[in-house]
Amino acid sequence: MSYDFKTRVSRKNKGSSKWELMYEWNPNVSEGVVPLSVADMEFKTIPEVVNGLKKYLDETVLGYTKATDVFLDTVVSWCDRRYGYKIEKEWIVNTPGVVTAFFGAVNTFSEPGDGIVIFRPVYYPFSMAIERNNRKVINCPLIETNGYYTIDYDKFDQLTKDLKVKILLFSSPHNPVGRVWTREELEKLAKIAIKNDIIIVSDEIHCDLILPGYKHTVFATVSKEIEDRLIICFAPSKTFNLAGLGLSNIIIKNKKLRDKYIDKMTTLRGLSINTFGFKACEIVYNEGEKWLSELLEVIDTNQKIAKEYFEKNFPKIKSPLIEGTYLQWLDFRALGLSNAELEKFLHIDAEFFTDEGYVFGSEGSGYERINLAAPTEVVVESLERLGKALKNIYK
Ligand SMILES: Cc1ncc(COP(=O)(O)O)c(C=O)c1O
Structure with missing residues (x-):
């Protein structure tokens, strides 16, 4: 492995949402514990981002920024190279994050009171986007x-x-259950979406973030x-851990939909991008592929370690392997505990x-979503700490 996926970086008192949440949940947490x-x-x-942004900072003026042609070409090339998806530069709309993008899409393409379908358990800001826009959550639970x-x-x-049902808000691959939807599955969905x-x-x-054996x-x-009725949300933020830079690439081929979206997002002031976001995306899409493939090896190792740990020590807790994302979905229902x-x-x-499973919908009660994007040593330590406590209650 040529990149460093082992060094632990303390984010204590550095404003990390995840770490601050841990101290809120348990103010007396032991030193050295890392939240997952x-x-x-x-x-x-x-390192390509660290070095690239340092150089950029030396050379640039930190004024208002627009996407450059070089940036747009980089996104076009990434979509083609990685997915065989051919897009035009004009189809790309940049927003400061995917959450901003889908809040805006709900607002643009439906009216108050309309229904928006989600497949729970699912990333909980989907429901927020629907409810805060005064639309109706139409749940179609996964089986x-x-x-x-x-x-x-x-x-x-x-x-x-x-x-009255206008939109499907779809997570692909699916957070939190880790499914990578197949072409056949998407075809079936598309057929229904077009018909209705x-x-x-x-x-x-x-x-x-696709694990070996999946595509x-x-x-x-x-x-x-189906391309004509799609708003596709891409971003380098999960893949390369750049969430703090706030940049996403929203692809809308249909010009009518795209114009309507841009018009609404202009009203909502949802199109201003951080200059470092553009630059970092350009850097990782050009230079980050080796880092990404090594990252995926670490995620795969970590998920297998978790699965084997539970199978060997606490087999009633189920920890199936995921197909994509770096989030494993653990089933703790056998413990018979309430959510609290x-x-x-x-x-x-x-x-x-x-993350407690119930936040993704009541279908997630009794489940936990564990974040595998941490040094393997941290994952092992966390499992062992859990194991010590579990021994007292596991029957
Ligand atoms: C499915 C999904 N969408 C969007 C986001 C966040 O997007 P952003 O940080 O670009 O707003 C996440 C973060 O976990 C996610 O899992």
Whole structure:
């Protein structure tokens, strides 16, 4: 491995959302504990970004910034090289994050009171985007079979026949269950969306984080027809741990939809981008692929370690391997604890900091989402600390 995925970086008192949350959950947490919740990484920043931004800072003026042609060409090339997805520069709309982008899409493409479909358990800001825009959450829960999740197409069809249902907010790959949707699955969804006149906001922020044996299909590559009703959300922020720089690339081929979106986002002031965001994206899309492939090896190692740890020591806790993202979905239901009891046990007794499954919808009750993007030593330590506490309650 040529990059450093081992050094621990303390983020204590550095304003990290994840670490601050840990101190809120347990103010007396032991020194050295690293939280495994919020989806950013506990690795040193990719050196190409550190060096590239230093150089950029030496040369630039920190004024208002627009996307340059070089930046746009870099995004076009990344989509083609990695996914065989051919886009034009004009299709790219930059927003300061994917959450901003889908809040804006809900606002642009539906009216107050309209229904927006989500597949719970799912990234919880989806519900926030719907509710805070005064739209209606239409839940079409995923079907779970022995820890494997699939889409309920019949229910999706039935729900979207309603003319007041306008949008599907879709997570691909799916956070938190770690599915990488296949082309066949996307084709089935597309067919229903076209038939029932639904726009799809396809949040593909995790698309570069695909584990061995799986392949991401950009939704737009399924058919020209579906491409015309898609808002696709890409970003370098999950892939290269750049969330603090706030930059995402939203691809909208359909000019009518794109003009409407830009118009609304201009009103919402949702199009201003940090100059470092553009530059960092350019750097990682040009120079980051080796770092990314090594990162994926670490994530894969960590998920296998977690799976084997539970199988060997606490087999009633299920920790199936994921196909994509760096978030593993652990099933603690066998402990028979309420959400509040499980939370207290993990945060206080075990000092094991994950995201509670119920925040992704009631379907997630009894589950925990663990963030695997940390040095392997940290993951092992966390599991062992959890194991010590579990021995007292595991039957
Ligand atoms: C599915 C999904 N969308 C969006 C985001 C966050 O996007 P951003 O930081 O670009 O707003 C996350 C972060 O975990 C995510 O999992």
